[in-house]
Amino acid sequence: MAEGCDPSLRFTDVSPLENAGPEHVSFLDNRKYIPAFQASKAGLCVVTPEMAAKAPAGMALLLSPDPYRAYAHIAQAFYPAQAPEAGIAATANVDQSAVVGEGCRIDPGAVIGAGARIGNHCHIGANVVIGKGVVLGDHCTVGANATLSHAVIGNRVNIYPGVRIGQDGFGFAMGPQGHLKVPQLGRVVIGNNVEIGANTTIDRGAGPDTQIGDGCMIDNLVQIGHNVQLGRGCVIVAQVGISGSTRFGDFAAAGGQAGITGHLKIGAGARIAAQAGVMRDIAPGETVGGAPAVPMADWLRQSAILGKMARKKG
Amino acid sequence: MAEGCDPSLRFTDVSPLENAGPEHVSFLDNRKYIPAFQASKAGLCVVTPEMAAKAPAGMALLLSPDPYRAYAHIAQAFYPAQAPEAGIAATANVDQSAVVGEGCRIDPGAVIGAGARIGNHCHIGANVVIGKGVVLGDHCTVGANATLSHAVIGNRVNIYPGVRIGQDGFGFAMGPQGHLKVPQLGRVVIGNNVEIGANTTIDRGAGPDTQIGDGCMIDNLVQIGHNVQLGRGCVIVAQVGISGSTRFGDFAAAGGQAGITGHLKIGAGARIAAQAGVMRDIAPGETVGGAPAVPMADWLRQSAILGKMARKKG
């Protein structure tokens, strides 16, 4: 809610606190930036009610219990998602048996294989390679130099540059005379409204499919092994590795560089701290940290005890 | 061995336990999937003799001490490796001085530099870039958008999409006035029957060569620094980092996200746990975990002690 704002105020853009001027909308979401907030020249700032009293004179405030989310709505209004300018580049290489929907843009050097089906209003970046039979829904974006194979992908999926989807998983029988490759036969099935960060790798299933649920947010350089299943709305931060056949329930989250071994069940809403090493199932809603991962409170206590012992000896 | 099977049984495909029907061959290799085994409608299942008694009625069994390996052989029979359909795409860019063997397939947008030599029956994916003078043996596959330079590669090597081989290593003399780059002059030499996972990076040697032995299995997003040497049959799981000049003996293995510092010797058959941080030489056959890595039994004991102390305080 805005309290007593001058209704004639007009704003032309969003801007971070440090750079904003009177014509800009900004936000404060982290107490570390209170000094920047207090020094900011932003015309309007989205803040929690608790922060209102710290605002500099003359700044209009928009109060929200979740300023970052409110700011997201405002910024989206200034920068609405735009449909790509339709057209197929002369140097794109679209197989005659592939089907490309209406309003798609296919950039130079992109390669689309036999039998692939691209939905409407998709943007296929330059030098992307889409293998035979891949299915892509509507309003998808595939960043430059990404590669897709053995995949069925929903609507409004953003695939960032350099992503690798659908290659063989790491499946072989080890043996002292040599390792024996196990043919990888499954697909990667991705829901709607998913983001997949740059240079992330998602392997096709070995037999079952690898599955990514609706609304998952996956950061850069993440590894997702064969047969992994992510439920809806999972958040996977950069450089996480999820080993084969592990399943995440809806809205489970893993912090940066966490590693999860194979064949585990991570419950819905579970939270895995950055760099944690998960070697057992995690209950729904549980928060874990450390390696091997333990309940978060235990991990913090372990760290405190160790710190204390080291200081005593020191 | 199959005990008393009906010799008239016919199977048409392999399938995972959960999806299999009477016409399918499946396998059980992990006790976590005993319930799926017991509920499976697979016509034939490969299991250890110990699991035979748990089989559902009517399922034929193939007993093996290593069901995964036995299944690998069966699946390979259903899905034999296929030679690529030969041909050079019109938009591939093969330098006139490059030599391409018989039966090769070169996909659109691939670039092959001066003096490169590609063996017989290789498949070079779309938009791959192979630098000048690179040598590739027979029956190799290079996935889409991979790049190779300064490399000599054996036969039957599978390079996955987005792999980077042969770029300069991270070599420079640090200094407070600026860092001074050290010219990188070596190659990457790769043996036969090697797999290199998506978006993995293998740097050329600084002076000596970086070497990957026969039969190594390397997963996605692995970093292999300059001058590293892997012996035969090493297994390197996703997101492992191996720093410069470290040497792995034959059949040594590193679990996901493990980090190994430079100039170390990892003995033949040594096993490094996931996320371990190795800062010293590892003896042949030794198993280590933790960071800094210690013998596995010590690491497990450390974790147990810490857990106990934290619970006491709690």
Added chain:
Amino acid sequence: MAEGCDPSLRFTDVSPLENAGPEHVSFLDNRKYIPAFQASKAGLCVVTPEMAAKAPAGMALLLSPDPYRAYAHIAQAFYPAQAPEAGIAATANVDQSAVVGEGCRIDPGAVIGAGARIGNHCHIGANVVIGKGVVLGDHCTVGANATLSHAVIGNRVNIYPGVRIGQDGFGFAMGPQGHLKVPQLGRVVIGNNVEIGANTTIDRGAGPDTQIGDGCMIDNLVQIGHNVQLGRGCVIVAQVGISGSTRFGDFAAAGGQAGITGHLKIGAGARIAAQAGVMRDIAPGETVGGAPAVPMADWLRQSAILGKMARKKG
């Protein structure tokens, strides 16, 4: 300084100790290689004065307090950086509104977008994709299959194959009904004399810019989140992850696989050990290790105490 060398000596190349012959210059920088030094047939070796007495008979020595740096100068003299052979490949796709400087080489399949500006003597590798409006200084190299967007880049910057610069950062408001993407509006601004390793990802700023200072050395598979600022001369080893809005002071360094959470200040000259997990600000010049990261001496003591306790119990 060279002590009493025969001034008629001539050397034709540099070479590692193990392979060098009388016509080669080599160096010794790590005590682990003293045996290789003593067995080497190198004609000239750069060593510290302390090592001189261990040299094999007949080897000429060049004494330096920093042999690696001295060797770097020598190797650069043998292998000077070469300007690329100018020319734009017929299959490169340069937008009519892009400006390409003098003496540039643009390899096959490269795509350069509208309004991009490439400085003089740059080498743009095959299948590189440079987005609209990107600015690149002089004497830059962009490795094959890299992608750049929303970026302003200085002079003498080496971007390795598969690097991703300028894609959206991982910015969204989490919510139980779905995550809401926050438009990413900033750029990536990179100084002069920077190296960026293969398959590394650097996200554009959310509102402010992501900034990489002059002379930074960044290894392979590094993740740099939105709004991160690196000062001058930072050294970021492979697979490090730096979360959004964290700032590194000049010449700060992070070892391989270290993770740094968001919104932190890492002081000038601070050193972060490999695999460390940094969750608080680090003072200038401080050295930290462990996860959560603590002063290095504390971390070593913690490890020693844990090791001792585990051995007692064992």
